[in-house]
Amino acid sequence: MSIKYVATSKLPTPWGIFAMHGFEDTETGKEHVALTYGELDAKTPVLGRIHSECLTGDALFSLRCDCGFQLQTAMQNIAEAGSGFILYLRQEGRGIGLLNKIRAYELQDQGANTVEANERLGFAADMRKYDMIAPMLAHIGVTQVRLMTNNPRKVKAMQDVGMDVVERVPLQVGKNRYNEAYLKTKSDALGHMMSEVHFNDDHQD
Numbered sequence: 001m002s003i004k005y006v007a008t009s010k011l012p013t014p015w016g017i018f019a020m021h022g023f024e025d026t027e028t029g030k031e032h033v034a035l036t037y038g039e040l041d042a043k044t045p046v047l048g049r050i051h052s053e054c055l056t057g058d059a060l061f062s063l064r065c066d067c068g069f070q071l072q073t074a075m076q077n078i079a080e081a082g083s084g085f086i087l088y089l090r091q092e093g094r095g096i097g098l099l100n101k102i103r104a105y106e107l108q109d110q111g112a113n114t115v116e117a118n119e120r121l122g123f124a125a126d127m128r129k130y131d132m133i134a135p136m137l138a139h140i141g142v143t144q145v146r147l148m149t150n151n152p153r154k155v156k157a158m159q160d161v162g163m164d165v166v167e168r169v170p171l172q173v174g175k176n177r178y179n180e181a182y183l184k185t186k187s188d189a190l191g192h193m194m195s196e197v198h199f200n201d202d203h204q205d
């Protein structure tokens with residue numbers, strides 16, 4: 001893994017003006033982004049999130065998952081806190097890629113759950129790796145984190161690269177009639193800590 005910093009620009013959003021830092025994995029060609037807000041101080045715990053790409057949820061308003069809701073809430077929380085970061089990692093579909101995720105969704109439309117669908121396609125339930133986060137966090141100057149996630153594997157990934165995760169901040173938003181079973185499988189089979197996901201089912205057919 002070789003991560004190269006490329007450039008930084010402003011990213012105005014509904015929640016405030018973030019800075020957007022672009023990185024390239026020169027071995028795989030994958031392009032990753034770190035968003036930062038406010039001043040980050042290596043001596044102070046920073047509110048942050050590692051977010052894996054979900055084109056359908058983050059950009060296409062899908063209600064099949066909670067991804068878009070989590071991303072927006074994380075950005076809002078960071079802006080309200082006055083500082084923070086999001087590492088936006090290009091590992092779509094828990095690492096299987098967009099087209100395979102659509103294949104998996106096709107199987108889920110026929111009754112498989114999110115784990116079974118991956119496995120029927122010959123993939124592990126979660127193929128993600130987090131080795132790119134160390135150079136990205138080093139670049140933005142973060143060492144202590146209040147990590148917004150329900151996923152214990154992300155906490156471990158941070159700790160494995162030497163980050164001090166001073167707190168796990170639950171990010172339980174976006175539950176609706178279309179993703180209820182998906183969230184239950186994440187909790188039952190993938191170990192996500194999701195006891196109190198907020199039910200915001202105001203979406204009609």
Ligand SMILES: Nc1nc2c(ncn2[C@@H]2O[C@H](COP(=O)(O)OP(=O)(O)OP(=O)(O)O)[C@@H](O)[C@H]2O)c(=O)[nH]1
Pocket residue numbers: 050051052053054055064065067070091092093094095096101104105114118148149150151154171192
């Ligand atoms: N293979 C597969 N991937 C999915 C499905 N639904 C969502 N995803 C992907 O799951 C990933 C979710 O990423 P995150 O929201 O960062 O992480 P998480 O593991 O849910 O953990 P949190 O930090 O608690 O949100 C994204 O890469 C999505 O594209 C699905 O049904 N099948």
